[in-house]
Amino acid sequence: VNAAALAPSLRERHAHLLAALDDELRACGRAPDAVTILAVAKRQPLERVREALAAGIAHVGESYYQEAVRKYGLEREALAAARLHFIGRVQTNKAAGIARLFDVVQSVDRPEAALALDRAARRIGKRLVVLLQLNLAAPGRQGCDPSEAERLAEVVHACPGLHLDGVMAMGPLTDDRRAIARAFERAAAVFARIGGTTLSLGMSGDWREAVRAGATMIRIGTALFGSRGVAAAGTAPDSSEPSS
Numbered sequence: 001v002n003a004a005a006l007a008p009s010l011r012e013r014h015a016h017l018l019a020a021l022d023d024e025l026r027a028c029g030r031a032p033d034a035v036t037i038l039a040v041a042k043r044q045p046l047e048r049v050r051e052a053l054a055a056g057i058a059h060v061g062e063s064y065y066q067e068a069v070r071k072y073g074l075e076r077e078a079l080a081a082a083r084l085h086f087i088g089r090v091q092t093n094k095a096a097g098i099a100r101l102f103d104v105v106q107s108v109d110r111p112e113a114a115l116a117l118d119r120a121a122r123r124i125g126k127r128l129v130v131l132l133q134l135n136l137a138a139p140g141r142q143g144c145d146p147s148e149a150e151r152l153a154e155v156v157h158a159c160p161g162l163h164l165d166g167v168m169a170m171g172p173l174t175d176d177r178r179a180i181a182r183a184f185e186r187a188a189a190v191f192a193r194i195g196g197t198t199l200s201l202g203m204s205g206d207w208r209e210a211v212r213a214g215a216t217m218i219r220i221g222t223a224l225f226g227s228r229g230v231a232a233a234g235t236a237p238d239s240s241e242p243s244s
């Protein structure tokens with residue numbers, strides 16, 4: 001049996017996801033276009049990203065700055081009109097590159113990251129769209145504590161090179177659907193206080209809970225591209241970058 005012949009294509013996975021998203025939106029009484037799909041392309045080769053763009057994807061997410069530079073180049077011609085979102089940890093020594101390459105940084109989780117991105121964006125005359133990343137899971141994980149989000153929002157509002165557009169968070173790593181839903185509801189409450197247009201919640205395994213909690217963007221990797229498995233040659237993150 002040829003396994004490749006049985007595996008669904010990216011186009012089929014995308015169509016399946018759109019249909020399931022449509023059903024979920026209908027079930028919770030939300031508008032059919034209320035949620036945008038961000039295709040998370042970390043550890044996927046450029047060829048797969050091209051397939052996603054051809055299937056209608058308009059937003060691409062990357063977790064590692066160096067992988068994104070290698071994949072798209074500093075001019076990002078391959079991405080055409082698609083918007084590129086950074087969803088990994090913002091290392092301040094890479095802020096200049098991140099501010100140049102990306103349209104949106106979803107992972108601002110501390111004042112130092114905001115200030116470094118602000119300096120870098122102003123230097124190139126750009127107003128960078130950013131989201132605050134909340135930590136809804138366990139202490140020590142990436143993201144700002146929800147109780148500190150308003151203070152971090154004030155820092156970002158004071159940065160002329162940044163435009164605060166909402167909140168991003170990852171759900172807790174658990175099979176307890178109620179716990180996931182509660183965590184996303186906490187993120188939605190912070191989003192309501194902070195404002196903006198983007199509530200980025202939910203991944204392949206928990207996007208339904210995210211949609212029910214009011215997400216306007218879901219970040220989908222494996223349900224769209226299939227397993228990340230082993231990194232393809234030339235696209236592996238640097239050993240200095242954590243793999244997740």
Ligand SMILES: *Cc1c(COP(=O)(O)O)cnc(C)c1O
Nearest residue numbers: 040063087203204219220221222
């Ligand atoms: C990898 C990643 C995703 C996508 O995860 P999947 O489970 O493959 O859909 C979404 N958000 C962030 C921040 C990620 O690092």
